Amino acid sequence: MLKKTSLYNLHLELGAKMAPFAGYLMPMQYGKGTLHEHLHCRSHAGFFDISHMGQCLILGDEAVHEIGQLIVSDIAGLKAGEQKYTVLTNSDGGIIDDIVITRIDSGLMIIVNAASKDKVFKYFYSHLSGRCCFNELTGQSLFALQGPAAAAVMKKFSAQVAELSFMQACGAYIDGIKCNVSRNGYTGEDGFEILVGNHYAEQVARLLLDEDEVEPIGLAARNTLRLEAGLCLYGHEIDESITPVEAGLHWLLKKNHDQFPGADKILAQLQYGAEKIRVGLLVDSKIPVREGSIICNSEGIGVGYVTSGSFSPSLGYPVAMALLDPYTVDLGNPLYAQVRDHRIEVAVTPLPFVPHRYYRKNGDAPA
């Protein structure tokens, strides 16, 4: 039985094409289509219902210390209202999930992937001591408002949230409704994520959607937006067999923080290199190179595989991310992707494909 978010009826009213995703019936696209939605988010603002994602609270004085031992990042210095993107790792250094942690006065609020939430919540339950109180939150909806117009839209409802810097959160009232708003997202654009009680979810969604700049965006465009932004998607670029170093997430690691599962392997990879590494690929063809395509060098030897690939609506040509063996990749020599009977030249390129436009106040260190 597929679950529905609080906005299910609104999605239908907006003409969404619904499809199953991670146990939920979610909007894949609305009437104007994925390309339009994608470009609208890049040029104006997009509204996303992401209430399928898992939310939990970990409360108590030991919450920071105990969660800190399950993740590769150091959250000891996180102040209330600050957020951290990080990963949970297993004892082999593989990624259990990628999560966003918000420090709150009484502990931590954590957002996990929809498809991982049962697994991650069980993991928390079995790894946290009785000195932490674990609570899954099911009474709140989660939305994202993303794009260059997002800040101006939010400012109409709350001057306070428009002042947030990237990866900061605060409580705020939107038209008198209590919400928790953070400045982050999954598109590479400036934007916000908004937590609101399910009872008021539709009211807040309609307020945002009533704004001229805002249109609803489905999960299909959410995927192409995050691909252009070079962001990992769990089950594609990252999973239990891929380490943070391999996934290009070494920047999450903090010097002298070595008390987390799989630290031996991960820290050794950091020092000596990994056998595979996530890269961006520019595709010299109109033919999209998709997940699962094998990447070969000019001698026809396999050097890796594509983890995500699609047409890039912003750039107008296909792009992909891949896990490649760094020792066999000679950047002077061409690489090829096999798609049906075509051998398509691809070039390793720095990520992101489309520059991030996060809003950081002066003096804030990059999160």
Add this chain to the structure above:
Amino acid sequence: MSDLPDNLKYAKTHEWAQVEGDNIVRVGITDFAQEELGDLVFIELPELGRKVAAQEQCAVVESVKTASDLFSPVAGEVVAVNDALVDAPEQVNDDAYGTWLFCIKADDLSELDALMDADAYQQMIEQ
């Protein structure tokens, strides 16, 4: 639901076929198919002169999401392809029945009898 043109024949793999003079069969994809696929970003057309069997895979339409195979509704030879679609695949989204992909000179037009008429196809996609 849009009204389906009743001068076309429909395949269960969502191609439409239109018979023209001289055993030429013009082929496109149905409005239902373009709607399901979403925005098309690439169309791979068959080579001119290629001989195809009935129900042989001979073209690919790619949307943002996925790549989907197309099949020839009849056996014969590819005698024309709509090259304009290489640079403008969205024409299929805009007008699925007005936008052809390729033409086959059929060996045996009676093979088209195995396809559906508009009513039968309508029934199939409503299920």
